[in-house]
Amino acid sequence: MADTRRWRLARLDARDLAQIAVFAALIAALGVPGTLHLFGNSVPITAQTLGVMLAGSILGARRGFLACVVVILLVAAGLPLLAGGRGGLGVFAGPTVGYLLGWPLGALVIGWITERALPRYPLVLGFAANVVGGIAVVYAVGIPVQAWVSDVDSFVAAATASLTFLPGDLIKAAIATAVASQVHRAYPALAARRAQKAEAGDRS
């Protein structure tokens, strides 16, 4: 009996659900063209991976992971939530689906690393978390899937093609880190949450 208990997931309370829904919606909203223009209007980028990094950095591993899963489910259900109004099951048959499937894992890794340091948020660690989770993990899922779907030999081609996104992704990692640092100071949602849960744990 004790064994099955241990494997049950802790229930998400109302505030968890709301935060997951809002960050999933934030990831979708960042895909709407024109929502975010970097450096004036010279570099228009759709910043959905910025949303993934923010979800991991601010909500932590579990809720960040779930926010990305919710986005993926709604895309699969037929809502045009990806950059450029893409969505539907066609996305999942396409060669670039691995990058999308890498999002939850990326947010999970970012959140896990970030949670080690909280309530402090050292910029170097935060940036490292966003680069490892938001870029390395996402590419690590995306590139092999792209290579496999378009035939194994083109692994190198897929890896090379994804390098063109690296500069933009590094900028997003820097922005996500700076934003997370400011947000954790202005609105200690994740840190306060952990403290509160720990306290509740002590009481019971």
Place this chain on the structure above:
Amino acid sequence: MIGLYHPADSPLHRAPVGLKLAVLLGAMVVLFGVGGPVVVTVALVVTVVAYAVAKIPWRLGLAQLRPVLWVIGVAAGFHLFTSGPQHAAVVAGQLLVAVALAALLTLTTRVSAMLRVFETAARPFRPLGVDPARVALLLALTIRCVPLLINILGTVREARQARGVGRNPLALVTPAVVRALRTADELGEALAARGVDD
């Protein structure tokens, strides 16, 4: 939130989602598992016929392929040089058919029907602590939040322009995220007040 569903009266629209998903999965296995020029040609014809049966306008059908065209082009170009035109055509054909068939399921299936599939699919995970009703609630809640968040980003961007804080992306993202977290608090309280935690 407007989905990608294309309303029409056809056997494909009326078919149960579960059946459509099973057929799609089978088609993928044959397409990528067996492969070869014959399978791909047959699949291509079947796909075109299926689109005609579903009464999808050809423009809308072609629009489904546009996002993947450049990736498929790169892959086909690579195979053209490494293993010849026939293999390149097979790989490109496989990818095109796979995307087109999957997109056809979305075009002929309402979002609400797909959401019910997820709710059903969550049931076996109940012993692990997954509550299908909460999964459904979370998905519906997110759909409601998307216009809300687009609105928040728009409002903050206008405020930023009015204050003349031109080029710094932090001046947009940080206030937007703080507002998003506040919205989540209000939503959470509203949900708790409606007994979600009881």
